[in-house]
Amino acid sequence: MRELSRHGALELNRLLQGLNRYNSLKITTPKLSGVNVWSNSVADLYCYRGESTSLLRIPLLLVPSHINRSYILDLPEQLSFVDKLSSLGITTYVIDWKQHGVVQNFNYSKYMQEGIGPILTYIEDREQEKPIIGGYCMGGLFATAASVIFPALIRGLVTIATPWNFHGSGFLLPVFRPDLLKYTLDALKHFANIPGNLLKLIFYAAHFDDINRKYIEFSTNTNNGKFGIIEHWVHDNVDLSAALFLESIDQLFVQNQTANKTWSMCDRIIDPSQITQPSLCAIARNDKIVPVSVSLLLPTLLKRSTIIEKQSGHLGMITSQRHCIAQNIAEWIRATFR
Template sequence: MAQHPEPPKADRPEPRLGPRPLPLHLATANLMLLSSLAVWPIAKDGLSYWNPHLQPRLGSLLPSLASVDPNEFTAALISAGLARIGAMTGGMQRYRRHGRRRDLPDPPVFWREGSSRVLAYGEAGMPVLLVPSLVNRAYVLDLAEGQSLARWLPGQGMRPFLLDWGDPGEAEQRFDLATYIARIRRALQQIKRETGQVPILLGYCMGGNLALAAALTAPDDVAALALLATPWDFHAGGTHQAALVQALAPALVPAAAEDGQAPPMLEVDTLQGFFWALDPFTALKKFTQFAAMPEGSEAERRFVAMEDWLNDGVPLAGPVARECLLGWYGENQPVARRWLIDGQPVLPQNWRKPTLVVLPERDKLVPKEGAAALLAQIPQASRLDAPSGHIGMVVGPRAESGLWQPLAAWLNTAVPQAEKHLPANKKRAVRVRATKVQA
């Protein structure tokens, strides 16, 4: 067989860090095997401490377990477990060595402030400011060719602007939620000045909470509001998540700053550990499936693109981490009307402009019941059920039909034509300013 020399090291992409945190995912897979070995003798004898929903399945297995040879069954169990772990690690190695890297060029930068920037997509149409979460990169809304809501919307009469938070700099490390929300308001004002139109505000996940608060504190700068998988009742539909955060928060949340220093941040691997805890066997399942995907397939391309984004996290400013983990998840402050911005509670019922609340059908991160709590509170709220999960809703194979198209239809009708533009004399002034900025 001919030997093919490896390409020079400089031409090879660096191995990926993910899936993060890698040691935790590997330990979980090994725990699956060890726990199976430990529990089956107990199950064989009919003794059970299983969850009630597993009891019927155990009952159907008992007749078969009673007649098996213990040594043979143990050997078979070890073989099956090792095969599953081998498939998972094979998928992980394939992913870590994959040659695909995101290569979409950035669009023009419309506005900057601190470590944040607003990227401009399109040159005409109704302006829409897209606000992502603070804990993941903004490019989930511009992930890859064919997986970019931001690049698709201009063909539907929209002019998207994507708020890319960036990594927290020296200033942002001291930010709380109110400071980030004030940055959204300034971005909205800049878009309004330079386009001559009052923009629509779209928030995704945690970005929806920030967008709602920005809209309530600057209603004249927001024409309508779209909230995608935005949590509100943090104790609804996912009580295990709230209990988990309450148990882990004392160890996870960074301490307050001392002696004028910047507060410690919540690091990426710690955040990823929280997401792991929501479904510890996710990596085992998805990398086993990835190992079996045909090379060069569309499924492989999508998996790598999404996984790269998932592992490209952003540290969270310490004050924000305390507000979110302790205030939102721990105390459920939004529902209790105790989430305060500039001393005032964030009250969805005070937002009286058109609003779209998007609920993914299979969302493990934001339970549907917790996001649906906004529907009853916002007077002009419409509902859209997206047939996917939290991330698949935006970038999955069914994203265009399940979310993008109905979202665009709503965006095009949310704001009456007569209200889309500022007065003509103001638009003329805006065009002059915009020309000076570009010059």
């Protein structure tokens, strides 16, 4: 018992050292480095023109997760996912959502109708080519839905660490247990927006052991830069409109409508089996945020899907040199759209 107590004290001390070390870092919030080519009241659109001599003619539109900011796709210090894509010849567009937390009725359909729909039209007009649409995490939900709602505007689909079976084992439990979330709906339905700090607390409660462990390891880690900038992004939560948050809780976490093929948006049932375009689904085998039990269902429902599996965590496929899927995407585009 005394040895366990001593070990616990040492771990707590390392945790505090890791936290203090992180808090002492001087981190500047990154900005997207692409060219801002389009804007409305819902989103800005940034373009990263392909740099390779073997320029791929089909552009790629990336939809980020709504919970955190879009610069995770364009980090500094050679961590930029979109820079890797453009260096491979892929002209890439990134959506940067504007803050609509105070707009209580801004739900999935509103973002689709006033954001993604007009952006797809703009890209086709600008490039004279329909884009492939891709999404990271929650952005993959939007990308998949857009492929059902706007099939005439989309050449293909790419999903990265995208949840689809929200009742899969190990997914944000016990915080997001369906029986408990029903009470959350009643508590939050009168809010106009959901503060980003509340979302941060929810994720900490769901993954407190893993989060504590990474700070313990950081207490002796020499790589300040990468850990600091990614952790800064993790803490840089955005406020969500209550409508979007409550739809996610009720329709996805409680009812699991995506898996049950009853999820609707813009008066359409979002059934992946209706998508006729080719798709590429990237799955992280060591993902603790979106486990394989949650992400693997989507590619099995798509008719023309190619699956990429990486031995990485939730961020590894876009931030890790070893597990980055930029090359996989370029090879898939070349092989699929000749």
